[in-house]
Amino acid sequence: MQDNPRRIATSSVSPMKAIGQPTPRIDAADRVSGRATYTRDVYLDGMLYAQVLRSPHPHARIRSIDLSRAKALPGVKAIVTHENCNYVWGAGSIAGGVQYNDDLKKITKQRRYAFNNPVRYVGEPVAAVAAVDRHVAEEAVRLITVDYEVLPFVLDQEEALKPDAPKLWPEGNISLTARNEAAPTVSKRGDVEQGFREADHVFEERYSTAMCHNAQMEPRSVVAHWEGDKLTVYTPTGGIANCHHDIARDLGIPDEKVRVICHYMGGNFGNKNQNQDTDLITAILAKEAGAPVKLEFSRKDDFIGMHGRWPTVQYYKVGVKNDGSLTAIQLRTVSNMGPYRKNNGGVAGIELYECPHTESTLFPMYTNRTTSANYRGPNDPQGYYPIQSLMDDVAYAVKMDPVDFILKNMVKDGPRTRFTNYTLDECIRKGAELFEWKKRWKPVAGSGDGPIKRGAGVAFMSFRSGVGNSSAVLTVDARGQYTLYVGVTDVGPGAKTTMNIIAADELGVPLSQVKVVWGDTDTCPYSVGESGSRTTIMTGEAVVTAARDLKKQIAEKGLPTGTGLLKASASPNPRVEGKTRNCFGAHFVEVEVDTELGGVRFLKYVAVHESGRIMNPLTATSQIKGGVGMGIGMALHEDLIYDRRTGIPLVTGYYFDRIPTHLDVPDVDVTFIEADDGYGPYGAKSVGESGMIQTPAVISNAIYNAIGKRIKDLPITRARILGALA
Amino acid sequence: MSTDPEKPTEQESDVTRREFLGTAGAALVVAAAVPGVAVEGQTARPAGTPSRPRTQIRLTVNGAQRRLEVDDHWTLAEMLRDHLRLTGTKLGCERGECGACTVILDGKTVYSCSYLAVWADGKSVTTVEGLAKNGALDPLQQAFVVHDAPQCGFCTSGQLMSAKALLSANPAPTVAEVHAALAGNLCRCSNYSRIAEAVVAAGAAGATRRTSGGGQ
Structure with a gap:
């Protein structure tokens, strides 16, 4: 077991003081002693408790709701339904599924409200009750009677494409683009037909990937509280600034009348850098009841009422020459978005390869399932698995070692894509060396005697590390004590420790001389929010800019006296002109597959990453290890299945979801190749999502090498392995 | 607040x-x-x-x-x-x-x-509030800090309590024993190897203290 990652510094990286040192989190003592306050740990005087009534039908029109028995129950203080809580939840359905903004709110036709009629999935909120305690609220929910007109439903995204499929929206089942057009999204380069004519071999394959729930450990909860016309919302959000603006916009009140607080959050993993319907519902309940309200989700509420990764079906056609070079890649993707478009529904992968002719067509389809949304590498693991599995097959078919095939065909720094720096080849070569690829990989897949078969696989990654706008405010007092205000919420990667390290290094003071204030929109400036693996890059850059400004002020004016403060505010908005800024990585895994029982065991897992300069190797390594763990769940276990007859979700908790446990996740041998491309704070790039992205692909390739059969559907369950071998 | x-x-x-x-x-x-x-x-x-x-x-x-x-x-x-x-x-x-x-x-x-x-x-x-004594973190908590065992921190209390009970029964467990004993504690950040590292280190440090006659 390694205590620290292996670190290889390229020539661009010069040593620094705090940056690059393994640093325990500055809030770790709070996290291990129970003092860290998560949303559900907030208790306010006179606080009521809320529960949500959810639709039992996948598609139904609500004829009427009878609240009389619930209202008569002693202790019930407020009930809201679509009739009296008629607010648009803007971020819940967005034309085109792009990042939500004020203009998009105006044009989005397919609006999602806090409560919708018709209801479009099992679990959609129908009513919410606030009562003196959670038991009364639960009882009241059971006393509400709803008269439904049950409508036909569709669960499968390919079924939803058929002309006679039940329609979820008047415009049809293809989710509208940002211009409200009902058409698939097509992107192309060159002419794939010409590419296929030039090919010596053409491979065609269908892959599918499943819905996986974020399944963060903290079930969603909200505490909302009005003081006059000012609303305070405690809520688990990865982005207090965006959540804050979204709530104000949806409720039609000025931004300054809303305060959002999130100090600790029990896991993010995607699509939480905005508000949620629960924020609106709780705020309205609190207003109706005239008292603070805490809404608590059960684990089942969280599974069926939130969101997960969009399931996909992907049809690939690939042309290749005898020498292993690619001539064409064509992809048709049908994504299952559930009934509302929260995100784009796309899949990554084609951009990983140098190929003259490519074409990708995306059908983001509405269905009567729980809404799909961003989840750690939104487009990536479910995109990487099919294309890297298929390319692995191509490598065997043209009799090339998969590592050589990747080195030949992977995206290069060249006229087509200019990277700010490029280390993908180094990641792959270093990984192959550390993993002892030549020793572990079998040239003949499936070879070997006995029921337990070993195999090795490789997969790689090239993932956005863009720069952009975020803010920081830094002050210093007469004693030379610094206070850093950043709008991060520290959802797990350790953002506020990272910000502390960056500020301390730039100011040349110990960590303890900088106090970090975070997680509260009344005290913190705008932050980009903890999504897209960008907090270190964007908010970190703002911290550097503010620190430089403050140093200059101190040099000019000296430290303040008495109770005075010097203050620096920064909102840099840097750009990478004409280049692509990516982080890179390669994973190698050796597995053992039990061909009689279908089980998969991990023998060795090597991850080599270039994420620029590493700010804190301790937490960065944890991100990679944890990302691999999540990827294992997606590769082998997780699948939110539905009963086809009733449209009811069958996986509504951890037991059947089978997220990885202590017994499922191997220790990962992590190496960082460090570089400074001159962008971001001291060259820092993305880490958070990068550990997960290639994990399903690498496991798929190792299983193929072990058993000689390709599993073309995620998750690669025991049943699928045994089915392939039968 | x-x-x-x-x-x-x-x-x-x-x-x-x-x-x-x-x-x-x-x-x-x-x-x-x-x-x-x-x-x-x-x-x-x-x-x-x-x-x-x-x-x-x-x-x-x-x-x-x-x-x-x-x-x-x-x-x-x-x-x-x-x-x-x-x-x-x-x-x-x-x-x-x-x-x-x-x-x-x-x-x-x-x-x-x-x-x-x-x-x-x-x-x-x-x-978990009962682990620290007189304001000082328990060595197990300290090991969780040093080895970065909490990511989001939401499962941490449960992991700590299972680990504490394990160390009472088995003062110096191996990595495999920790994973087995803590299998009922999920971590969606999947920080399992860090958690095991921390528990093993706390056990080993405890064994050293006992051998050298130092108590805690």
Whole structure:
């Protein structure tokens, strides 16, 4: 077991003081002693408790709701339904599924409200009750009677494409683009037909990937509280600034009348850098009841009422020459978005390869399932698995070692894509060396005697590390004590420790001389929010800019006296002109597959990453290890299945979801190749999502090498392995 | 911030409170030493709450003896969190699947979401708040800090309590033994190898202390 990652510094990286040192989190003592306050740990005087009534039908029109028995129950203080809580939840359905903004709110036709009629999935909120305690609220929910007109439903995204499929929206089942057009999204380069004519071999394959729930450990909860016309919302959000603006916009009140607080959050993993319907519902309940309200989700509420990764079906056609070079890649993707478009529904992968002719067509389809949304590498693991599995097959078919095939065909720094720096080849070569690829990989897949078969696989990654706008405010007092205000919420990667390290290094003071204030929109400036693996890059850059400004002020004016403060505010908005800024990585895994029982065991897992300069190797390594763990769940276990007859979700908790446990996740041998491309704070790039992205692909390739059969559907369950071998 | 374990939210009826204080006098002295927790009314229910069967129980919470009147249907987790404001115990699923609510009851781990408060009568419960002594973190907590065992931190209390119970039974476990003993504690950040590292290190450090005659 390694205590620290292996670190290889390229020539661009010069040593620094705090940056690059393994640093325990500055809030770790709070996290291990129970003092860290998560949303559900907030208790306010006179606080009521809320529960949500959810639709039992996948598609139904609500004829009427009878609240009389619930209202008569002693202790019930407020009930809201679509009739009296008629607010648009803007971020819940967005034309085109792009990042939500004020203009998009105006044009989005397919609006999602806090409560919708018709209801479009099992679990959609129908009513919410606030009562003196959670038991009364639960009882009241059971006393509400709803008269439904049950409508036909569709669960499968390919079924939803058929002309006679039940329609979820008047415009049809293809989710509208940002211009409200009902058409698939097509992107192309060159002419794939010409590419296929030039090919010596053409491979065609269908892959599918499943819905996986974020399944963060903290079930969603909200505490909302009005003081006059000012609303305070405690809520688990990865982005207090965006959540804050979204709530104000949806409720039609000025931004300054809303305060959002999130100090600790029990896991993010995607699509939480905005508000949620629960924020609106709780705020309205609190207003109706005239008292603070805490809404608590059960684990089942969280599974069926939130969101997960969009399931996909992907049809690939690939042309290749005898020498292993690619001539064409064509992809048709049908994504299952559930009934509302929260995100784009796309899949990554084609951009990983140098190929003259490519074409990708995306059908983001509405269905009567729980809404799909961003989840750690939104487009990536479910995109990487099919294309890297298929390319692995191509490598065997043209009799090339998969590592050589990747080195030949992977995206290069060249006229087509200019990277700010490029280390993908180094990641792959270093990984192959550390993993002892030549020793572990079998040239003949499936070879070997006995029921337990070993195999090795490789997969790689090239993932956005863009720069952009975020803010920081830094002050210093007469004693030379610094206070850093950043709008991060520290959802797990350790953002506020990272910000502390960056500020301390730039100011040349110990960590303890900088106090970090975070997680509260009344005290913190705008932050980009903890999504897209960008907090270190964007908010970190703002911290550097503010620190430089403050140093200059101190040099000019000296430290303040008495109770005075010097203050620096920064909102840099840097750009990478004409280049692509990516982080890179390669994973190698050796597995053992039990061909009689279908089980998969991990023998060795090597991850080599270039994420620029590493700010804190301790937490960065944890991100990679944890990302691999999540990827294992997606590769082998997780699948939110539905009963086809009733449209009811069958996986509504951890037991059947089978997220990885202590017994499922191997220790990962992590190496960082460090570089400074001159962008971001001291060259820092993305880490958070990068550990997960290639994990399903690498496991798929190792299983193929072990058993000689390709599993073309995620998750690669025991049943699928045994089915392939039968 | 207004989220500290504040004074009890509401008054009980006078009769209940008098009876409660009359019987809880001895416990009051001990419990008053616990900062931020006032004994009277700590299991108070808000005005207007329907009357439900209640039972008086005695138990030890993090070393302090308590005499409490609890609703019969309260889980141990609900009593600890909502009524004693020991919110370090987390609720991740409330159906015995995730382990976030793990506490130590008479030396054994239980899921406090799946254990009734009344069943704890006469027993001794330790929560994550009970691990630190005199403001100093337990060596196990310290190892969690150094080895970056918490990511989001939501499962951490449960992992710590399972690990504490493991170390009591097996003071210097191997990585495999830690993973096996903590298999009932999920971590969606999948930080399992860090957690195991921390527990193994705490065990090894404890073994060194014992050998060198140093106590803790």
